[in-house]
Amino acid sequence: MGSIKVAVLGAGSWGTALSNLLAQKGVNTVLWGRDAAVIEEINRERENKRYLPGVKISHELIANADLEFALKDANFLVAAVPSQAFRDLLQKIKPYFKPEQILVNTAKGIEEGSLLRMSAVFTEVLPEHRDNYTILSGPSHAEEVGRGIPTAIVVSGYSPEKLQEVQELFSTEYFRVYTNDDLTGVELGGSLKNIIAIASGICTGLGLGDNTRAALVTRGLIEITRLGIKLGARKETFMGLSGLGDLFVTAGSRHSRNYKAGILIGEGKSLEETQKEINMVVEGIRTTRAAYQLAKRLGVEMPITEALYKVLFTGLSPREGLFGLMTRAKKEELNF
Numbered sequence: 001m002g003s004i005k006v007a008v009l010g011a012g013s014w015g016t017a018l019s020n021l022l023a024q025k026g027v028n029t030v031l032w033g034r035d036a037a038v039i040e041e042i043n044r045e046r047e048n049k050r051y052l053p054g055v056k057i058s059h060e061l062i063a064n065a066d067l068e069f070a071l072k073d074a075n076f077l078v079a080a081v082p083s084q085a086f087r088d089l090l091q092k093i094k095p096y097f098k099p100e101q102i103l104v105n106t107a108k109g110i111e112e113g114s115l116l117r118m119s120a121v122f123t124e125v126l127p128e129h130r131d132n133y134t135i136l137s138g139p140s141h142a143e144e145v146g147r148g149i150p151t152a153i154v155v156s157g158y159s160p161e162k163l164q165e166v167q168e169l170f171s172t173e174y175f176r177v178y179t180n181d182d183l184t185g186v187e188l189g190g191s192l193k194n195i196i197a198i199a200s201g202i203c204t205g206l207g208l209g210d211n212t213r214a215a216l217v218t219r220g221l222i223e224i225t226r227l228g229i230k231l232g233a234r235k236e237t238f239m240g241l242s243g244l245g246d247l248f249v250t251a252g253s254r255h256s257r258n259y260k261a262g263i264l265i266g267e268g269k270s271l272e273e274t275q276k277e278i279n280m281v282v283e284g285i286r287t288t289r290a291a292y293q294l295a296k297r298l299g300v301e302m303p304i305t306e307a308l309y310k311v312l313f314t315g316l317s318p319r320e321g322l323f324g325l326m327t328r329a330k331k332e333e334l335n336f
């Protein structure tokens with residue numbers, strides 16, 4: 001793609017997979033990571049053994065631990081760090097950010113404390129560049145994108161032209177990118193599905209059946225949608241790739257860190273043991289706390305989120321949490 005340059009910021013599993021996709025497509029791409037040892041390994045072995053083992057990295061990809069080098073003359077900056085580190089990354093790039101650069105966020109979460117979505121964090125740090133923010137979200141495990149497995153995803157943001165530019169940048173024959181202008185819905189769908197994925201994993205860890213997980217995922221989508229509508233999102237977005245699609249791919253996949261964390265918790269492991277064993281970001285843990293607080297503040301009913309919050313942070317056992325959900329007051333089904 002001509003003289004386009006992309007800086008992918010964050011050399012974890014997603015940053016590695018996306019930068020590899022771009023490099024394979026012939027885009028001049030620099031992958032920046034803060035850990036010089038990981039960067040060195042990528043350049044030497046053409047593999048990121050800790051975060052994306054078994055995926056061959058293109059010789060065209062340049063990995064570098066110097067942020068200024070990565071950012072220099074970049075047209076697109078792809079942020080691929082956990083959501084709780086997004087503000088910190090933005091502070092680092094702020095001195096170099098140019099008005100024509102497009103930021104593609106890939107983090108799925110709500111910031112703890114501020115309870116802000118990533119777009120709002122961006123606007124707080126770089127207020128004059130609000131329209132340069134976009135987000136790429138949807139059902140896309142790095143392990144599968146890294147292997148060229150057909151994937152469909154969605155880009156959202158403020159400026160229709162910039163969404164098209166991002167769509168063009170990432171599209172390949174195995175990576176299909178749609179646009180959706182419902183930024184609130186796209187961001188919330190991708191963030192909140194991680195809560196339901198942990199809860200779904202807990203059901204598996206408890207040895208329960210498919211009926212239980214189907215009920216949980218479906219009711220989960222209802223409460224995600226309920227919070228979304230309250231915050232101004234469009235209901236239909238939650239039926240799309242960044243809603244149902246991402247919930248489907250996360251809440252039962254062997255690749256999902258959130259689902260796997262749930263299994264460990266259901267089997268009786270502590271939160272600390274679980275995080276240590278996964279050894280990568282489990283976004284849903286901190287998102288559960290943020291979403292619980294947000295729902296309370298807005299008076300939105302989110303029973304699964306509330307039960308998971310109590311299991312993760314107040315010592316409620318997973319079985320008690322489930323029992324509480326099953327014995328709530330009787331309801332109509334479609335109560336948005």
Ligand SMILES: NC(=O)C1=CN([C@@H]2O[C@H](COP(=O)(O)OP(=O)(O)OC[C@H]3O[C@@H](n4cnc5c(N)ncnc54)[C@H](OP(=O)(O)O)[C@@H]3O)[C@@H](O)[C@H]2O)C=CC1
Nearest residue numbers: 011012013014035080081082083085107108141142280281
């Ligand atoms: N993996 C996937 O399949 C997908 C992930 N996502 C989302 O992408 C985001 C990133 O996830 P993922 O790559 O999987 O996470 P990983 O846990 O695989 O990697 C996280 C990366 O972020 C780096 N990092 C953490 N904090 C900072 C910081 N303050 N400054 C710079 N770098 C930092 C880590 O560096 P270090 O090793 O030094 O700690 C590591 O390289 C998450 O929000 C996730 O939900 C979205 C779609 C797919």
Ligand SMILES: O=C(CO)COP(=O)(O)O
Nearest residue numbers: 138139140141256257258
């Ligand atoms: O968001 C993802 C896939 O779309 C990745 O999910 P996990 O973070 O649970 O691995």
